[in-house]
Amino acid sequence: MTKLKTLRGMNDLLPEQTAHWQEVEDLFRHHFSRAGIGEIRTPLMETTDLFFRGIGELTDVVGKEMYTFFDRGNRSCTLRPEGTAAVVRSVLQNGLLSQGPKRFWYGGPMFRYERPQAGRLRQFHQIGVEFFGLPTARDDAELIALAWDIFSALKLKDLNLELNTLGTSEDRERYRSELIKWLEKKYDFLDKDSQERVYKNPLRILDSKDSKTQQLLNDAPCLYDSLSESSKNRFLDLQKILNTLEIPFQINKRLVRGLDYYCQTAFEITTDQLGSQKTICGGGRYDGLVQELGGSSTPSVGWAVGMERLMILLNEQNLYQKKDSPDVYFINQGISAEPEALSLTRKLRTAGLNVELDSSASSFSKQFKKANKSNAKWALIIGEEEFSAGEVRIKKLKFDGEDFKERNISKIEISKLISILKSY
RNA sequence: GCGGGCGUCGCCAAGUGGUUAAGGCAGCGGCUUGUGGCGCCGCUAUUCGGGGGUUCGAAUCCCCUCGCUCGCCCCA
CATH class of the missing domain: 3.40.50.800 (Anticodon-binding domain)
Structure with missing residues (x-):
C-alpha cells in the first residue's frame, strides 16, 4: 500500500509549531485591535473572474499559478492566491464602505501552484491589512508603521524597509510606453527573460538579475522622471513623515510590485537571512481596484505578511519563546x-x-x-x-x-x- | 515551468557491489511491584522514498517516478 501524504507544497503544522504561530498571531491581533482594525474572513474559494479582474490576467499569479477548477455546477472556481481581491469583493458585497473610510485585516491560507522552496509553498499563509478610503501619504505612513511596529514588537533585527513610488496609473502608463520604446531599440542586447517581458511586463525588467541587462539599464528612462509633480510631492511627503516617525527606509527605484493593481506607494520589508525569498511583508497602494471590481472610486492601501517566512526568520533569530511546561x-x-x-x-x-x-x-x-x-x-x-x-x-x-x-x-x-x- | 544537490528506523546518522544494514537521541521493558532527575542491562529497520533494470549477488551501478532542498522565474 502506498503511503498517504500531503500534496506537494502543502505542509502540516504540528503542535510545537502551532504554539509559536499562535503567539505570533496573537501579537498581530493585539496590534490590530489597538488600532481599531476589524477582522474580515472571506471564503478560501472565489469565482475565477474575481482574480482575473482584480489581479490582472497577464500577471504570473493569474496566468500560471492559480488552482482553478470547475465545480459540479460548472462554475469556474479558484482557490484564493492572495487576499486583497476577496476583501475588496466582500467589502463591496456587504456595503461596508458606505460610511466612510474603513480599516480591515484578514489572515489565512492562500494557494499558488508554484515550485516549492523554503519560504514558498503551494499552500501558504498571509496576514494582511487593507485601508479603504484613505488617500494621503499620512495614511500610507500609518499603514507602514503598523507593520514596522509589529516586527519591532517581535524583536526582529536587520529588516529593511524598501520604498518606491509608481505614480498614478497615468504616470505609469506614460512611463510604460516610453520604456517599451527604449527597450525595443536595445532588444538584441537584453537577456532572454527580459526579452520576453518587453511587452508583457516591461517594468519588471528593471529588476532583472542579469548583470549585462542591468548595465544597459543605466541609460534607460527613469520612472521617477515621468512622474507628475503631484506624484513626486506625494512621495516626498511620505518620506518626510517616515522620518518624523523615525522609521528608517531606503529608496529602491527598482521595486516594482508584480500585481497590476498597485500605484503610487510600493514597499517591501525584506531581510537578507532568507535566501531568495527575502520579502516578509509587501504592499502598496491600489487606488483603482475598488472601482475595477464594481465599486465607486476608493483610494486604498494595504500590505500582506508571509507567515511562513516570518516564522522561519523568527526561528533563525532565535526569537521563539520556550514552550510552557505544566504546573x-x-x-x-x-x-x-x-x-x-x-x-x-x-x-x-x-x-x-x-x-x-x-x-x-x-x-x-x-x-x-x-x-x-x-x-x-x-x-x-x-x-x-x-x-x-x-x-x-x-x-x-x-x-x-x-x-x-x-x-x-x-x-x-x-x-x-x-x-x-x-x-x- | 527551467537548472544544481539530496532521499538509510519517529529524529540525527555510518555504510559507496558480497554472509545477520553500525552508532547516537527519543520510545518501551528491567535492575528498583509506591517515589524521580544519574547509572547499568535488554528490546525496537527481513529493509535502505517508490517502481523497473543490470548482476551469481545492490542501500550501494543504470533508467523512470515521487518528494525535499538550493538557484532562476515570480511573489508573501
Missing part, C-alpha cells in the same frame, strides 16, 4: 485512584492550572521519570493508599529557592491545594 504532573495508579485523579485534574484545570495527567498506569518510578521530563513544577500523587485516606500527596519537583516539605493534603481542602500550587 502540575499528576502521578496516579490504581483502580479507584485513577478516576479520582481525573476528577481532581478537572477541578485544578478549572481553577486555571496547567495539569498533565499521567495515563500510563505504569510504576510510580516510571511516572516520576516522566514527571521530571515534563518539567512540571509540582507532582501530585494519588495511589490506593491516598485514595483510601481521602488525600492527595503533593511534592515539589523543582528547587527554586523555597523549601517545600512533601505532604498529604485532604481532598476536602481543595482550595488550600490550589493556593499552594499557584503560590510558586
